[in-house]
Structures are given as structure tokens and as C-alpha cells.
Amino acid sequence: MNVARVCLPSVPAPRSFRHLLESDGLHARKNAGTSVRIMRPRTCTVALLATLAASAALAVAFAAEQWGGLAPCALCLWERWPYRLAVALGLLALLLPRRAARVVLAALLLAVLAEAAIALVHVGVEQGLWPSPLPACAAPHLASGSVADRLASLPTHPAKPCDEPSYLLPWVPVSLAAMNLAFALAFAAALATYLRRGQRSRRRRR
Numbered sequence: 001m002n003v004a005r006v007c008l009p010s011v012p013a014p015r016s017f018r019h020l021l022e023s024d025g026l027h028a029r030k031n032a033g034t035s036v037r038i039m040r041p042r043t044c045t046v047a048l049l050a051t052l053a054a055s056a057a058l059a060v061a062f063a064a065e066q067w068g069g070l071a072p073c074a075l076c077l078w079e080r081w082p083y084r085l086a087v088a089l090g091l092l093a094l095l096l097p098r099r100a101a102r103v104v105l106a107a108l109l110l111a112v113l114a115e116a117a118i119a120l121v122h123v124g125v126e127q128g129l130w131p132s133p134l135p136a137c138a139a140p141h142l143a144s145g146s147v148a149d150r151l152a153s154l155p156t157h158p159a160k161p162c163d164e165p166s167y168l169l170p171w172v173p174v175s176l177a178a179m180n181l182a183f184a185l186a187f188a189a190a191l192a193t194y195l196r197r198g199q200r201s202r203r204r205r206r
Helices: 017-024 043-066 074-095 098-127 147-153 176-205
Strands: 003-005 030-033 035-036
Touching: 035 043, 043 074, 043 098, 043 176, 074 176, 098 176
Parallel strands: 003 035
Antiparallel strands: 030 035
């Protein structure tokens, strides 16, 4: 007796099982000719998970700043922009057809890789491997002249040095930048794996 196991939500049944696989972007694998298992999640599910992952990273950064008392440095603020772009791309992918959504997810992958690159630069600055590329991370330049002129040249809010690590958990000796780097790499690896498997499945169907 043939058994088919498909992990899908309750939706009206399409015209055929093949149409279901093609419309949802799923890859079926026959096991000894007796069963069919779904190996890849739907594109919309991946887009939703990517949006939630990027939103979670931004939420952690906001919570650490507002309630954890961790002031962000200039590199910290730069690290938030790729996640914002990833959220926008993930929401866009949810509204597009499957093929167009996969293109948007590929762009989202590039945004996450850019996030990982900025986080790597930040970790290197914290470890003293290279100086920060941002002038905002350097010490403020005092204007020449009287004491009043020098005080007036100081920024209103002193910037946090980029080479000073911030720790989300005091008992864990891993900085926020290092945690972000690990998260971005895992995020990118998972998304790249999904896109690569989808590319392989389309080639096999041809």
C-alpha cells in the first residue's frame, strides 16, 4: 500500500499531487517506490523564517540598548542596516510568486553575507587585529583655541569605542559582535543550503 506523507497546512487540494509539488516549490523523493516525503520547505515558509530571524536580531540589539544599558558603537549601528534590508526583502518575498521570491531570497542572502562581513570587521577591531574603518570610532578631535572652543567641539553624546567589546551575558566571554557574526554565518549557511537544493531539484526535473 502506497503511503504519502506531506507536511503541508490545511489547504484545498489541487488538481494533482504533481501540481501541488510544482506550485509550492517542494521537492519529493520516492523511497523504494512506496512512499513520498517532502524534503524542502516551501519558499514562503523560508521567506517567513528569514524575516523572523532578521527581526529577532534587530530586537535583541534594541533590547540590549534600551533595557540592557549597552551603548552601541558606530560599527554596531552599521550592523543593523543589513538586517533591516533583510526584513524588507523577506516581506517582499512573501508577496511574490515562487520564482521571483527565490530571486529576492538570493538578494536577502547577499544582505546577510554583508552583515557577516561587517560583524567580522567589528570582531577584528575588538581583538586589535586592525583599526576601525569608521572615523566615528576614533577619539574625538579637539579644536585648537580656548577651553570653551574645545568643549564646544566635543560631540553631544560621546561615542562608544568600537574596540571595546559589549557582552550580552556577563558570564559568557563572547561579545555581541562575535555572537552576531556566528548568527549571521549560520543564517547565511541555512539560506544558501535551501537555495542550492532548490537549484539542484529544478535541474533534475529538466
